[in-house]
Amino acid sequence: MKLTPLSRRLSLMARSPGTDWTVLAENIPEWPVVPQVPVLRWEDGDHAYGPSQGAPELLETLAGRCRRQGADMGTESLMVTNGGFDALALITRFLRTQNAERVVSVGPVLTSVAELFRSIGLELIATDWNTFLIGEQWRLLDLGAADVLYINTPHNPIGACLTEDMARALLADRSRRGFSVILDLVYDSFCFDEEYAASPLAWVDDWQGVFAFNSFSKNFGAPGLRVGWLMAEPSVVEELTGRFEKERIAVSSTAQLRAAALCAIGNEPLVDAVRHGRKLVLDWATARRIDVTAGHGGTQVWVDLQVSDAELFADRLMAEEKVVITTGLNYYPAYPRHIRLPTGISAARLAAGLRSIDKVRCDLQMELGVRPLWEKDQWQSPMHRYSIFSESDSGLQISR
Numbered sequence: 001m002k003l004t005p006l007s008r009r010l011s012l013m014a015r016s017p018g019t020d021w022t023v024l025a026e027n028i029p030e031w032p033v034v035p036q037v038p039v040l041r042w043e044d045g046d047h048a049y050g051p052s053q054g055a056p057e058l059l060e061t062l063a064g065r066c067r068r069q070g071a072d073m074g075t076e077s078l079m080v081t082n083g084g085f086d087a088l089a090l091i092t093r094f095l096r097t098q099n100a101e102r103v104v105s106v107g108p109v110l111t112s113v114a115e116l117f118r119s120i121g122l123e124l125i126a127t128d129w130n131t132f133l134i135g136e137q138w139r140l141l142d143l144g145a146a147d148v149l150y151i152n153t154p155h156n157p158i159g160a161c162l163t164e165d166m167a168r169a170l171l172a173d174r175s176r177r178g179f180s181v182i183l184d185l186v187y188d189s190f191c192f193d194e195e196y197a198a199s200p201l202a203w204v205d206d207w208q209g210v211f212a213f214n215s216f217s218k219n220f221g222a223p224g225l226r227v228g229w230l231m232a233e234p235s236v237v238e239e240l241t242g243r244f245e246k247e248r249i250a251v252s253s254t255a256q257l258r259a260a261a262l263c264a265i266g267n268e269p270l271v272d273a274v275r276h277g278r279k280l281v282l283d284w285a286t287a288r289r290i291d292v293t294a295g296h297g298g299t300q301v302w303v304d305l306q307v308s309d310a311e312l313f314a315d316r317l318m319a320e321e322k323v324v325i326t327t328g329l330n331y332y333p334a335y336p337r338h339i340r341l342p343t344g345i346s347a348a349r350l351a352a353g354l355r356s357i358d359k360v361r362c363d364l365q366m367e368l369g370v371r372p373l374w375e376k377d378q379w380q381s382p383m384h385r386y387s388i389f390s391e392s393d394s395g396l397q398i399s400r
Contacts, residue, residue: 024353106151157340
């Protein structure tokens with residue numbers, strides 16, 4: 001299997017460790033101040049296998065998080081996994097054994113997710129979010145017992161979020177038709193509109209045929225822990241735990257205890273950082289009349305660069321400015337003009353990356369004889385008021 005365009009760029013970057021790279025490739029939010037997670041001892045977990053369902057300390061902490069989100073859920077409905085992707089793989093492989101044949105994805109998906117579905121033997125149909133949900137296209141697909149509806153909310157990359165009305169209509173239809181629903185909630189802390197701020201977990205009255213999963217990678221800025229969790233009815237959790245024991249035994253006990261401590265601390269600094277970064281990118285795009293899709297949540301902004309080939313743009317950006325970005329070819333279906341910009345990284349790095357994007361866009365437009373839609377010094381970074389930049393570096397102006 002070939003590497004994704006993003007992985008190829010990161011591999012090239014790794015071959016030049018002495019280069020001062022600006023990485024805008026990952027949409028993982030970064031803690032402004034490192035959280036104070038307790039230091040663990042050898043006897044706290046590294047010396048033995050943990051329970052296959054998960055460490056009791058973490059399961060109890062996660063059950064509390066679910067209850068705070070409005071879901072009446074006990075530890076018997078939870079299972080700890082090696083990250084969110086592992087949870088999705090467990091769920092979809094289980095559904096395949098239950099004769100699932102088709103996955104309908106609401107919106108584009110990462111190519112890795114698409115390849116997972118296909119490798120399991122599931123047909124994948126990717127639909128447009130607005131058409132499918134707001135236009136209620138799902139009623140026309142005649143979804144039945146052999147179908148799985150996969151919804152990432154907030155959505156990566158478009159930032160769209162489920163509303164309560166949408167969710168309840170879908171779940172009611174699920175009860176009538178018998179299809180399964182997978183809720184991918186790995187960005188569920190990052191909703192920036194009160195109408196969309198409630199968790200879909202609060203709207204699930206019957207967990208039969210309904211699955212959800214989450215992760216510490218995005219919601220808690222800790223991808224290195226490799227800790228995620230899934231939610232399902234207890235009988236399914238029991239079956240998946242048995243499968244997990246045979247294939248993986250257990251998730252690292254130490255990682256789970258660190259995850260429990262991190263969950264207890266909370267993630268408000270991360271949410272604030274993403275909120276500020278989101279405004280920074282949206283203001284930048286508005287000043288340049290660049291089309292973006294940000295929805296109401298997530299840790300990224302989806303940008304239409306209005307160039308014919310975002311891959312060539314990304315190659316040039318990497319070669320000339322030493323900036324690494326994620327392009328629309330990392331999604332299925334592919335978006336050849338789009339890039340994804342993170343909103344949770346440091347404001348200084350984000351500003352530097354946006355300046356570099358400005359420069360390459362300007363150079364390309366000049367080469368094509370097209371006048372840029374912005375002028376030097378037209379736009380000042382809103383982050384300047386937080387004293388992140390010096391007086392000589394107060395905005396994202398291009399150099400000409």
